Amino acid sequence: MKQRGRDSWRQRSAMLGVLVLLLFFRAASAQLRYSISEELKEGSFVGNIAKDLGIDLNVMKQRGFRIMSGSTESLFKVNENDGVLYANQKIDREQVCKESNVCLINLKTVLENPLEIHYVTVEITDLNDHSPTFPEKTKRLEISESSLPGAKYQLQNAHDPDGGTNSVQQYKISQNDHFRLEIKDRGRDGKTPILQLQKQLDREAKSRHKLVLTAIDGGTPPKSGTAEIFIDVLDVNDNMPVFTKDTYSAVVQENAPVGTTVIQLNATDLDEGSNGEVVYSFGSDVKDKIRELFDIDSVTGEITVKGHVDFEEQDSYDIDIQASDKGSIPFRTDKSVIIKIGDTNDNLPEIEVASLSSAVSEDSRSGTTVALISITDLDSGMNGKIISYVTEDSPFTLTPSMQDNMFAVVTKSQLDREQQSRYDITIIAKDAGEPALTSEKIISVFVSDTNDNSPKFSLSPYTFYINENNPPGASVFSVRASDRDEGDNALISYHILRNAGHENKEEGI
16 A cells, blocks of 8 residues: 555656646747837837736735846836836837848846746837938039930939838939939849930030939838939030940959959040040949959959958859040949959868767767867868868778768777876868868877776796794785776785685675
8 A cells, every 4th residue: 555655646747747847848848929010119019028927916926026137128018017018218220230121139038936938029010110311412414415315324322221121122313304214123232223315415405304213112102302313415426435345354362462453444536645545443332341352454454452351251242334435524434344253172071069078988889979070161162162081090980960061089999008007189171172282180089997807816826835933914925906997897816715614704804
């Protein structure tokens, strides 16, 4: 009966332990998600945490429900009386999440005694609370009366800090007889408005044109911003430079020496004298980073390497080039040049020890893991393909793990501490580039002892002589034994086994 009672008590205890564990796991993994619009007033309702989590309000008060401290703690607060999550201040999505498309704020809420953690995610949706703006409110262009229809003039982009469809989506130009607007989608750099001449200008009929460029976002209702474009119609110099190719592209290897020629552009102008003399330059919107890496010869149109070009930093560049004549009122033509960076094998494989056992037992089975190694190479293609191995003069080998770039150092044969107690393992990582680059890493593994050796006497058997009439307690002879193990496994005690009658008696010496 007593045993049956003990078994029942153990079962109840085990079930209670499992129940507590399940409750804790359920609480710790509970997660809620709310969505609110930016610019809500302070104190605005976000969600009822107590209701959604099924927490009794009395329990919430007793156990001190709160938001864990952190960088986003000040944005929200919880009312302990009703378990409602409120906005603690006015939230500006563009300030909190910058230009991210999705703005998520993760909160950790806590109940004390016992500890429970609940995760709350608040999504801040974008309001169309910003209008597009241009870097300059006015833009002045000079266009010759002899410019032919189809000539294009790149305008400045408008900027809108709102995200997604609330950012700039389209441009339009005021009604006129001479120009239309073309939009060039430059991907991550946004949309660029380009003014295209449709009808030839006549300076004698009208020497100045005023256009209004409007940028419109995709909000509901949409917001817009404008810039005024003043066009001065020029007389004389009635031909603009024309590039000899529609597209220009080139490949330059990374780490190319300064002065290396990348590509040479060529534009011609049908005018004579200074009006037909072409000079080359970077476009006005070309970033400083590009100007640090490349240079263009104003006379020859040759683009050369100016700084350190690194494939791992950026693999291509889209550069705006201008060809301009030297007329008193110069004409300019824009052209885009694509420069691709070729990868060279300029990065050594990197070997990093992620985990290393302090010691491995000498009776470990083959395949026992002693270290985890991460091996990476910043290069791409064959330059980044790595072959890795352990030098063959050790009982260890390298095997790939399920995770990319991770390898395990494992035993491949039986170890014997008495033969060798420490191994300095050399790990080799070699890429497949031309020429190949190699890295080495040495890790030290110590072999721990097991009691696998018996004590051995220095002689066997011992032969000795005893003089008669020795007094009791006199030393007769000494023996010595050794054990190849270490520590407690090598401590030796000595005993004499005597045959007294039919019984063996053991005495310590």
